[in-house]
Each structure stands twice: as structure tokens, then as C-alpha cells.
Amino acid sequence: MTASVNALHPVAAYRRIAVFGGVYSNALALEATLEDARRREVEAVFCLGDMGGFGPHPDRVFPLLRAGAVLSLQGNYDESLASGRDDCGCGYTDPRDNHFARISYAYTFAHTSAENKAWLGSLPRHRRVQLGGSGVLMCHGSPRGVNEFLWESTTPNGLLRRLFRDHAADVILCTHTGIKWHRALPEGRHLVNVGAIGRPENDGSPRVWYTLLTAGAELEVEFVPVRYDQSMLARQMDAEGLPPEFSETIRTGWWTTCLESLPARERARGRF
Amino acid sequence: MRDMVPVLEARGTRVPSAPFVRFSTLWVQVTGTWCNLQCVHCLNASGPRDPWLKPLCAERVRHAIRESEALGVKDIYFTGGEPFLHREILLLLGFALAAAPTTVLTNGAAISEATIAALASLARDAPYSLEIRVSLDDVDPEGNDRVRGRGAWARAVRTIRRLHAHGLLPIVAATEDPGGEGQVGPGLYGRLRDFLVGLGIDKPRVKILPLFPVGRLASRGGDLLSEEMLDGFDRARLQCAEARVVADGGVYACPILAGLPGARLSAGDLEESFRPAPLSHPGCVTCYETGMTCRNA
Ligand SMILES: [Fe+2]
Numbered sequence: 001m002t003a004s005v006n007a008l009h010p011v012a013a014y015r016r017i018a019v020f021g022g023v024y025s026n027a028l029a030l031e032a033t034l035e036d037a038r039r040r041e042v043e044a045v046f047c048l049g050d051m052g053g054f055g056p057h058p059d060r061v062f063p064l065l066r067a068g069a070v071l072s073l074q075g076n077y078d079e080s081l082a083s084g085r086d087d088c089g090c091g092y093t094d095p096r097d098n099h100f101a102r103i104s105y106a107y108t109f110a111h112t113s114a115e116n117k118a119w120l121g122s123l124p125r126h127r128r129v130q131l132g133g134s135g136v137l138m139c140h141g142s143p144r145g146v147n148e149f150l151w152e153s154t155t156p157n158g159l160l161r162r163l164f165r166d167h168a169a170d171v172i173l174c175t176h177t178g179i180k181w182h183r184a185l186p187e188g189r190h191l192v193n194v195g196a197i198g199r200p201e202n203d204g205s206p207r208v209w210y211t212l213l214t215a216g217a218e219l220e221v222e223f224v225p226v227r228y229d230q231s232m233l234a235r236q237m238d239a240e241g242l243p244p245e246f247s248e249t250i251r252t253g254w255w256t257t258c259l260e261s262l263p264a265r266e267r268a269r270g271r272f
Numbered sequence: 273m274r275d276m277v278p279v280l281e282a283r284g285t286r287v288p289s290a291p292f293v294r295f296s297t298l299w300v301q302v303t304g305t306w307c308n309l310q311c312v313h314c315l316n317a318s319g320p321r322d323p324w325l326k327p328l329c330a331e332r333v334r335h336a337i338r339e340s341e342a343l344g345v346k347d348i349y350f351t352g353g354e355p356f357l358h359r360e361i362l363l364l365l366g367f368a369l370a371a372a373p374t375t376v377l378t379n380g381a382a383i384s385e386a387t388i389a390a391l392a393s394l395a396r397d398a399p400y401s402l403e404i405r406v407s408l409d410d411v412d413p414e415g416n417d418r419v420r421g422r423g424a425w426a427r428a429v430r431t432i433r434r435l436h437a438h439g440l441l442p443i444v445a446a447t448e449d450p451g452g453e454g455q456v457g458p459g460l461y462g463r464l465r466d467f468l469v470g471l472g473i474d475k476p477r478v479k480i481l482p483l484f485p486v487g488r489l490a491s492r493g494g495d496l497l498s499e500e501m502l503d504g505f506d507r508a509r510l511q512c513a514e515a516r517v518v519a520d521g522g523v524y525a526c527p528i529l530a531g532l533p534g535a536r537l538s539a540g541d542l543e544e545s546f547r548p549a550p551l552s553h554p555g556c557v558t559c560y561e562t563g564m565t566c567r568n569a
Contacts (some may be wrong), residue, residue: 095461095480103331144294153401156372162344168426260477261569263373263401264441267475 013130018224021048021075021140022196025055025108026250027064027272029197029208032228034068040212040224046127048175049075049140051120052108053088054199054246056236062116074123075140075176076147080105081112082121091147094260101258103243109180119258128169132215134188137169141176150174150193152181153265164189173211173218178202178258179266180209182221192221202254202262202270206230207253288499290525290546293513296347298340298372298520298542298566301519301530302364303327303353309379311420315445315528315555317487318353325531326520327353330360336366336518339542341371347567350376351527356383362390369398375568377445380406380431381424388431392438403568405443406432407480410460419447429471436473443477443568444468479569482562486528486555497551497560510556511565512549516542525549527566528557 018037023030037045040149047070052058065072074082074090088105092098112120125146127138142148143163160183163172171190179202180195194211195201201209207225212222245256254271255262262270304325307318316325337348348368355361355376368374395402407426410416413425420428435442448460451485461480468476485492507513512525522538523545529535534552537545551560558564 092480093565096465151401154373156341156346156400158341158371159344159346218454259475264395264403265401267441267477268439270475272475 011128011130011135012044014215015132016040016042016212016214017044017046017129017131018042018210018212019046019048019138019173019192019194020197021050021194022178022198023047023049023051023061023065024196024198025058025061026198026208026228026233027057027060028230028233029226029228030061030064033197033208033210033226034064034070036224036226037210037212044129044213045070046138046173047072048138048173048184048194049073049123049146050077050175050196051075052112052196053077053104054079055233056240056242056251058108058112059116062119065074072123072234073127073138073140074120074125074146077105077108078120078123079146081109082117084117089150090258090261091146092258092261093227097258097260098245104246107240107242131171131213131219134170134190134215134219135168136173136213137167138173140174142174143167143169143172145157147176148188149177149261150191151177151179151263151266152183154263155183157183157185160189160191163191173213173214177261180211180223182223188219190219190221195223197226197259199249199255200230201254202255202266204271205253206251248255273321281409281502286499287550287552288497288502288507289550290507290510290512291548292546293508295340295345295514295516295542295546296510297515298336298345298348299515299517299527299566300333300336300350300364300368301325301328301352301517301527302333302347302350302355302361303358304520304531306353306357307379308354308357308382309421309424311379311488312514313419313483313487313489315484315487316530323353325353327358328518328520330364331487332518333364336542337368337371343542348372348374349527349566350374351378354379354382362387365391365396365402366394368403369394369400373400373403374398375403375405376471378431379406379420379424380428383431383434383436383449388434388438388440391435395440398568401439403443404435404440405445405568406435407445407447407540408432408464409446411463430467432473433471436471441475441477443479445479445481447481447483481563481566482558482564484528484555484558486553490554495557496554497556502551502560505560510551510559511567512551512559515566516545518542526555528555529553
């Protein structure tokens with residue numbers, strides 16, 4: 001264990017935390033997630049970034065994050081919005097993915113207040129906490145890149161060993177791909193992609209997921225499904241003139257866009 | 273170090289270089305320039321006779337994969353030439369897949385039904401994703417075969433169908449001339465996508481690559497990169513900042529440079545090749561201008 005990594009900079013210590021990522025302007029799912037986490041008596045709630053994109057009315061998520069005292073990181077989307085970049089920095093290379101990403105980014109940029117953009121700009125890129133005996137590093141994409149995708153089927157153990165070593169962490173938490181997964185390596189090392197609460201994870205169910213982490217003899221990782229009023233969200237998206245492909249995903253749980261960044265194995269599980 | 277080839281001399285000014293940021297991608301030039309096709313736009317002038325770059329022996333490939341795994345590689349790509357001409361390709365893909373997600377680039381012309389079934393079982397049992405990228409330059413057989421040789425279209429399409437039938441989700445890769453007539457990108461992309469859907473492929477995957485002024489198109493080669501052109505450009509975005517290629521005779525910065533005199537970064541040791549790569553080739557201009565990546569996404 002590398003619990004003493006931050007001996008010079010003491011970090012906050014917890015026994016039980018809730019962590020999520022990818023809010024994607026889904027205020028309804030965020031509300032449901034925060035309520036669920038509160039019921040489970042977590043000591044703190046963390047968000048690994050990407051507050052906007054995809055969903056309607058981006059400014060609706062910020063009051064919820066503040067009221068819920070959510071400790072947030074800056075994702076690639078947040079960084080782009082805060083710095084006035086002309087694209088979301090999602091790292092897509094496919095023309096169809098980029099077409100939809102541009103629509104979503106232009107809408108989100110136009111509907112996020114200057115004040116909220118400034119707040120996104122003030123967020124940290126990483127955060128370290130202590131969870132029982134484990135030193136935890138939180139990031140958005142990966143510890144080395146805000147828009148690096150860590151998919152389950154394309155993240156080899158050799159790379160994970162290097163990340164744990166280079167970044168002096170026992171546990172790495174990330175998001176950015178939108179699909180949750182967890183892998184335990186020897187000596188108490190864990191990589192947890194906490195998934196996203198803003199968009200279902202391409203499994204044909206409209207529910208979304210967040211992660212509970214509990215310290216103990218062994219770190220306990222539990223993925224928690226969240227149900228919310230997805231029909232209402234889809235209606236709001238349609239009313240805002242967002243592409244019907246987006247609201248279809250919210251209604252059905254199948255991804256219709258951003259498909260080309262999916263590796264073969266993850267792509268095979270979806271419908272499109 | 274004795275046998276390192278000197279870097280191409282600059283035309284009066286200093287040759288710019290790309291920093292080595294980290295090791296993410298291993299390319300294996302497994303068959304060198306040995307290929308069953310002889311495409312007019314081939315990046316490294318591959319062909320059926322007398323490959324100027326020799327294939328790698330299986331032990332050399334396994335050594336590179338072991339070395340890469342220890343160095344924390346993120347993904348592995350097999351290219352050539354035509355990788356499926358290598359007698360041990362299935363064993364090597366299996367070996368690579370035990371270490372990292374693996375992609376194999378193929379023209380699809382020499383893959384039997386039995387090989388595809390073996391690939392499907394490899395993909396099912398491997399801990400990581402196996403990607404098969406099939407080159408097809410046009411939805412129209414004539415247009416494709418003008419570039420890739422007679423009969424290439426039919427054989428590639430048959431392979432794409434078979435891969436799909438085995439649940440392997442092939443990525444169809446096409447080359448497009450960025451300076452060519454008409455629309456860049458979306459035109460060809462859309463045509464290929466619609467074509468695949470028409471074949472009954474419900475998860476169409478298309479990758480468009482720009483045409484490089486290298487290999488058989490070397491005569492089109494224009495300027496080289498200069499420090500002035502790169503002023504203000506983030507060189508860490510170039511793929512040679514995080515990839516290395518193992519080919520016969522040494523380690524190189526990218527698949528296009530593999531085997532070229534002056535481009536070798538080490539005689540064989542991967543870690544020794546982790547140093548700035550000279551951007552001294554006309555192909556470097558295409559990477560710089562298009563921001564392209566040879567990776568899948
Ligand atoms: Fe992201």
C-alpha cells in the first residue's frame with residue numbers, strides 16, 4: 001500500500017463515499033443519485049467531471065451539485081466550456097460522432113451561464129483521498145490524460161501496473177467512457193471506472209449507475225443502479241430541439257451516437 | 273549505437289523532432305513489405321515479390337510484446353505487408369492479446385473461413401478486444417480495384433461479410449486523398465457506411481485515412497517539416513510521441529518510416545528507442561496537417 005504518499009500533504013480520510021461521473025446535463029438523474037447516496041449514509045459525494053453535454057438545460061445541474069456539497073473534478077467537457085474552446089475535447093476521430101458532438105457542444109455552450117463556466121474553470125483535475133488503508137486517486141479520463149478512454153476491454157493490466165506506480169496510488173477512479181467497470185489487481189490495487197449518471201450505459205435499460213466505495217479489510221466496490229423519470233428528460237430534450245438520436249438513448253438505454261470510440265467487445269454488447 | 277544510421281540531413285536548417293512523451297502503442301511490422309496485393313497508394317511499397325523489408329520471425333515478435341507489456345503498453349497493432357501471410361499469425365495474435373488489446377490490419381484477400389473461425393475463438397477467449405481492420409477503398413468494385421488490384425474488392429467484401437457473421441465487427445478502413453477532388457471525409461465515409469448497412473451489417477465501423485505522399489506515391493512528396501511550420505504546434509499530439517514500430521532490423525517511430533534509412537531509433541531494444549524522433553520525412557507533413565492517427569480511434 002502507498003498510504004504514505006501524501007505524508008507531506010495530508011488528504012481527507014473516509015470510510016464510505018459515493019462517486020459518479022458524466023452528468024451530461026441530466027439534472028433529473030443527478031437529483032435521484034444524490035438522494036440515493038444520502039440514504040446510504042456516505043460521508044462524501046464526488047463527481048469526476050463532465051457536467052454538461054447531451055442533455056437539456058445545462059444550468060440546472062449546478063445548483064444541485066452545490067446544494068449537495070459534491071466535490072467535483074474538471075472533465076474534458078468542463079475544461080472546454082470554461083476555456084471557450086470550440087469543441088468538447090472528447091477525442092472522437094469519427095465524422096458521425098463528431099457531427100453529434102458538435103451539436104451537443106454548441107447547445108451546451110450557449111446555455112451555460114458565464115458564472116457556471118467560471119466555476120467549471122475553477123475545478124481541480126485530480127483529487128486524492130484516503131479510504132481506509134488505500135490511497136485513492138480520482139481523475140476524469142485517466143491519471144495521465146483528461147480525455148484518455150479507459151474501457152474494460154482495452155485497458156491491459158500492464159498499463160494499470162504502470163499507472164498505479166507512476167501515480168503512486170492504490171486505487172484509481174475514473175469516468176469519461178460512460179460505462180462502468182472494476183478490476184482488482186494483487187496487493188490491494190483497484191481500477192474503478194465509475195460510469196456515468198447522465199446517460200444509460202448501452203445495455204438496453206434506461207437506468208444509470210454510480211459507485212459506492214467502502215473501506216474494510218478489502219475495499220468494497222458496489223455499482224448502484226439509479227432510476228429516474230427518463231421520459232420527462234427525453235421530453236425536455238425534444239422540446240429543446242436536441243437530436244432525436246439523443247432522446248432515443250435516454251428512453252431505450254441503447255447508444256445511438258459516440259459509437260465509434262467503443263472497442264469491439266463493448267460495441268458488440270449494444271444494439272447499434 | 274555503432275550501427276545507428278545517421279538522421280537524414282536537413283536542407284540547410286535543423287531537422288525538427290517530435291518529443292517522446294510516453295509509450296502507448298506497439299506496432300509490429302510482422303510481414304515487412306510482403307503482401308499479396310500491390311496497391312498503387314501503398315504506404316511502404318509492399319508487394320508479392322522480393323519484399324525490401326523482410327518479415328519478422330515469431331520469436332522477435334514475442335520478445336517485442338513481452339518487452340512492451342513490461343513497459344505498460346496500451347495497445348498493439350499488427351501490420352505489414354499483409355499480416356495473414358505470416359505462417360504464425362494466429363499464434364502471434366493470441367500471444368499479443370494476452371498482453372494488450374490487439375488490432376490486425378489486413379486487405380482481407382487471404383483469410384479463409386477457417387482462419388476467421390479461429391479469430392472468433394481468439395476474440396472470445398482473450399482478456400482484451402481483438403480488432404480486425406479491413407482495407408477497402410471504394411464501394412464500387414472498379415474504383416477499388418483500380419487502386420488495389422483486380423479481384424481485391426470481391427475478396428475484401430467476402431471477408432467483411434464473414435467477419436460480421438462470426439460477430440467480429442470489422443473496421444473498414446479507406447484511404448482518401450485530402451487533396452483529391454470533391455468532399456473530403458464525409459463523402460467517402462457516408463458511402464462506405466451506407467454500403468455496409470446494405471450488406472446487413474448493423475454495427476458499421478469505418479475509418480478514413482489520408483493519402484500519404486510516401487511509398488508508391490513518394491514522387492508526390494513535397495516539403496519537409498521545418499521548425500517554423502511547427503511553431504506553436506503541440507508536437508506531443510503526433511503519434512510518434514507515443515508509438516514505436518518493431519520491424520526487421522530495428523525500432524522506428526511510425527509504420528510509414530519503418531525500414532527507411534535514417535529513421536531507425538534503435539537496433540532492436542524498445543526502451544533505447546524512447547527518444548525524440550526526427551520529423552524528416554514527407555509523410556510527417558501529412559500527419560502534421562491532418563492530425564491523423566493510425567490507431568482505431
Ligand atoms: Fe469526458
